[in-house]
Amino acid sequence: MANTPTAEREHWVAALPSAATIANPYPLYADLRPLTPVFGYRDYPPGTVPGQDEAVAAWVLMTYADVAAAAQDHETFSSRDPLQEQSSAPSLMLVNHDNPEHDHLRRFVSPPFAFRQVEQLKPWITARIEEMLAEIEPAPEREIEVVQQLTSVIPARVMMRLLGQPDADALQCRDWANAFMLSADLSPEQREASNQALAGYFIAEVSKRQAQIEQGQSPGEGLIGYLLTAEVDDQRLSLDEVIRFCLTLVVAGAETTTFLLTNILYNLATMPEVTAQLRADEDLVLPFINETLRHSGPPQRLFRVATRDVALGGETIKQGDWVALFFGAANHDPEVFPNPEVFDLTRKNLRQQLSMGTGLHQCLGFALAKMEAAAMIEVVTRRFPNLRLGSTPPVSQTASLLTHGYESLTLDFAAK
Numbered sequence: 001m002a003n004t005p006t007a008e009r010e011h012w013v014a015a016l017p018s019a020a021t022i023a024n025p026y027p028l029y030a031d032l033r034p035l036t037p038v039f040g041y042r043d044y045p046p047g048t049v050p051g052q053d054e055a056v057a058a059w060v061l062m063t064y065a066d067v068a069a070a071a072q073d074h075e076t077f078s079s080r081d082p083l084q085e086q087s088s089a090p091s092l093m094l095v096n097h098d099n100p101e102h103d104h105l106r107r108f109v110s111p112p113f114a115f116r117q118v119e120q121l122k123p124w125i126t127a128r129i130e131e132m133l134a135e136i137e138p139a140p141e142r143e144i145e146v147v148q149q150l151t152s153v154i155p156a157r158v159m160m161r162l163l164g165q166p167d168a169d170a171l172q173c174r175d176w177a178n179a180f181m182l183s184a185d186l187s188p189e190q191r192e193a194s195n196q197a198l199a200g201y202f203i204a205e206v207s208k209r210q211a212q213i214e215q216g217q218s219p220g221e222g223l224i225g226y227l228l229t230a231e232v233d234d235q236r237l238s239l240d241e242v243i244r245f246c247l248t249l250v251v252a253g254a255e256t257t258t259f260l261l262t263n264i265l266y267n268l269a270t271m272p273e274v275t276a277q278l279r280a281d282e283d284l285v286l287p288f289i290n291e292t293l294r295h296s297g298p299p300q301r302l303f304r305v306a307t308r309d310v311a312l313g314g315e316t317i318k319q320g321d322w323v324a325l326f327f328g329a330a331n332h333d334p335e336v337f338p339n340p341e342v343f344d345l346t347r348k349n350l351r352q353q354l355s356m357g358t359g360l361h362q363c364l365g366f367a368l369a370k371m372e373a374a375a376m377i378e379v380v381t382r383r384f385p386n387l388r389l390g391s392t393p394p395v396s397q398t399a400s401l402l403t404h405g406y407e408s409l410t411l412d413f414a415a416k
């Protein structure tokens, strides 16, 4: 029955989690999008351990209209993750909370992540990026693998600074945060040991600050002390909630930002005309970040669980069914973004891109991630206007369809 719509549909759905699709999912999205909603996509939501747990079977939503509507209908599409709740991985704050808990918890962390607040960090992170690149600049051999040396280091240092933790702990926290994500290539035992070490680190740090508060001392600079003392509706967070907030911030802000920063550097190195435009007009930096988010993710799909039967596109999604929202496919929906494969800074609706989510769970770190990206773009385009790909080809991440981006990217910082 080859070539019948059903056979093709099944073939395409089965191909979704393959390494080839993860490396470049957009051609498959173009084939499958018109046939969605479709059931039968098998993959691993957060909280599952490949090799130990069964993959779940889920509905696939891919049109912009379906994905945005589902993300905004948080009552029908729940973010609570039953697998995560049963797993050994520490469960995340906000990401996996529904209302009313979600909104109550979000009020604790919204003020420190507001635009004006995170902008204050920009001079500090710009100076750190200048220092990191200054180490690269004098080397005679200036081909640098940027994921290890730059794009994974920036978000980790920023998060340590925000939390009030030593800069020296940044690389250790980066490694724990990456191990938490399924795209890290680890055995189940290694992953579990790493998650325990990450939790242990924050249990110790948060307990230490709590003891300082109890002894009448200042808990010191940073978010840990802030979260231990913040009040919303006369309530404080418990010690356990503060610990889980720390884990959430470290995990949610690490790999996502690393992939975005890497995709940005790839674009700068492969589109010299765009780099020249950015140097000439700093007002283009924000459209450039948004178009990179639209064009290449990093997030590709996130899961929800239906809380009731819901009719969609002639199908019925049953209560309890897993539903995969393909933000990456929605961002390439030609109905909303004509010629979606073309990187185009002049699109009028760039802010409609969905890579930071939409609705209740829209990314808490949106302003922070954009600030980190803008700081890096400003420094790199000024110091290295002729940035090019290095002689070692980029290696795409192929372990999980959660994100689209490079596992390693070697760039030539000496190109004339």
Ligand code: HEM
Pocket: 071, 079, 093, 094, 095, 096, 106, 113, 248, 249, 252, 253, 254, 256, 257, 258, 260, 297, 298, 299, 302, 354, 355, 356, 357, 358, 360, 361, 362, 363, 364, 365, 366, 368, 369
């Ligand atoms: C380029 C970088 C980033 C991308 C692409 C990204 C993407 C996203 C997306 C798509 C969501 C929505 C999840 C959903 O609907 O289920 C989200 C939520 C979230 N993000 Fe980010 N994120 C990034 C950086 C950060 C950073 C730096 C932080 C650190 C503060 C962060 C913290 C969070 C949190 C806590 C949530 C849950 C918000 C809620 O449920 O209310 N993210 N992010």
